[in-house]
Amino acid sequence: MTDVCTDSAVEVRGLTRTFGVRKALDKVDFDLPRGAFLSVFGPNGAGKTTLVRILTTLSAPSKGTVKVCGLDVVEQSDKLRSKIGLISHNPLLYPDLTAEENLQFFADMYGVENPAQRARELLIAVELDHRRLDTVRTFSRGMLQRLSIARALLHRPEMLFLDEPYSGLDPHAMDILDNLIAQVRHDHTFVMISHDLDKGLELCSHALILARGKVVLSAPKEEIDVDDFKQTYRSTVGMGVA
Amino acid sequence: MADEILRRTPPAERTKVPGLSLRQYKAILRKDIVMELRTKEMVTSMGLYSLLTMVVYQIALSQSGSAFDPRTIAGGLLWLAFIFTSMLGLNRSLVHEKDQGCLEALLLSPVDRPVIYFAKASGNLIFLLIVETLTIPVFALMFLQQGGYGGSWWMIPLVLFAGSVGIAGVGTLLATMSVNTSGKDFVLTVLMVPLMYPLLLAAVSATSAAVLGGDGSISQFWSGIAGVAGYDAIMVLAAYALYEFVIGA
Amino acid sequence: MEATNAELYRLALTDAPYVIAAYGILWISFVAYVTMTLRRVMRLEKAVVVLEESLERREA
């Protein structure tokens, strides 16, 4: 093996994020193998968003080291950014640009070769080709979500981050999203923030519960007893906001 | 077939693309221009705003009598209109980014933060210059008919450009901050006007020299331009240095 | 003679109210600001003592 970091997609050591007395994350440790699907659970204010912001290089750790795809999130953030994609409950698309313009714009930002062709093939893949000349403002919630998946996959990332992707979707749109995730599941690593316990457990291969910035539970799915897990989760919700 | 499209690249194929920053700069600028051409939001609202300002000026000058020469305060009136108009546009330009979380998507891409700054500032500069070009003839027609124009023709464009660089440069940073506050427009005004004070003072001095002409106007014009240029150089540099911190917060 | 002299003095002392006002405002503001801050500091110190005592009791 020439590549030293082949088996760990995420490596978090002693990750602490503080500002003053407030600890958003407190000595978080965990590993995630390549190809895994991690669901992060926790009540509001537990530090889920902060964790994902750090993993996606949007904020820096106060202490500890974080490696994603074998790259340090602070030192090698630029390299890392072209290896990850984010699908959020926010579409992250410009409403006044057309679907095609949006994708081409982000293709330019990522330095994708042949942006026009790449955008087109993704539009076909998410079945939005017929609407490619319409501004995104006119799209339904489900279409937006599909387009935002296409945006996240433009630069062929190794890892995908999902920030509550299901919130605000109707059942039909959820099915489509499930379907798309299933299609890319086999060769991407996933990290998903979720409020929906059942959905999150169904999709994941690893689960993590955060509460008040600390890891309450981190385990592969095989080791998890669903009832116990739900019990633990509920007890953290009772702990409230840090 | 769909499967191949959604696949990731093998790690070996990744290389840093040369000239990426320039491509990103162009992409952001082009996107802003395309969006503006489609919605015409900023230029219409800014243009209308500056026309309304002209009406307000008419009211302000209505009692001054025929002996009063509006040319003596023309520079001040113009820059007053521009500074308040610019804030309208700056605010809009950053609200676009903020609205659907697009700024986050921008920050997630492998783009150097200064590229975002310069692209956004260039876009704002272009829109500001367009509105200024539209406003000047109207202003001249309404207020400067008697007396005429004293300086050389290139003086006004020069001072307009130099002043707008400062407004767009510092304004882009301030708007990036104010867009994340409650009470966006108000905060932008409060931050912007005092910071713009030296620029406006120098620009008004140069503009007045250009409009009035006469003895010593050339030296007054150049000292004004020097002031504006000095301000531009220092403050745009500072804004550029601070942008990375501000946009990441 | 004396009247003119008084006039001279009056002329000199037209400034006086402003000088007095300047110093007065300066001192009063400083004293008021410092006193307010000191009072807040003392109140906070009491609160710190209370809280940290109960913290120690809990840890003990």
Added chain:
Amino acid sequence: MKQLRIAIILLLIGGLLTTTAFFMAFFTAEVQQFGTVTVASELDTAFQLVSVGDNGFSYGRPWFSQKIFYFHVPVAEASFLVLLLSAVFAVRFLMTRKRSFDTKSRIAMETSLVFVILTMITGVLWTRASWGVWWEWEPRLTTYFIMMLMMIAYFVLRNSIEDEERRAVYGAAFAVLAAINAPISFMITRVLESNHPVVFQSGMASSNLLPFIVAQVGMLMVGYAVYALRMSEERLGERIDAAKEALEG
């Protein structure tokens, strides 16, 4: 609570020095003259006889309002130094992201604002006494007015941001901009100024210089003491927060 003790000691020494300077200003410092008063005949008076001419006896008109300067200038200088201090802490905050630097920067800004307001008040009174007008757009006063507006803007900005860290970053960025902008404002008003009187008469007797220096040293001590006092208050607040966090967690 070492800082509190230092604050109080410095406050006492500073108070003592400024009070000494106050008495020196009125009892030992030579009274400056501001023009002359001419009377028809020689007077038996303490006023200095300047010249005897054809149209009477000229006596020096004592420049009483100049006494304001003994404190006005030290306060102004202290305010500017504390603003610089605030900017330095702001830069250090941006480098380290430690909240303590943000607190220091904010408190320094607050202290500076107090001093700037006092500068403004004494400045206005001096303008009234010396020139007979309440306000004069004179470079120094104008600069301080702009500085005051920027400082108020700084607090408006901070208060309109919810997220604590973002508030700190934006505040720091604006503090740096304000500190850069203040000297530019001053220089540009200076350069473009043409028709205003020169404020300072050059040369000062040593009896005037001494209270001036004493007041300056004293005022700097008071300035630092105020800053330290507010800092110790903030520290206490932080300890209370930490204790509450630990108790409730």
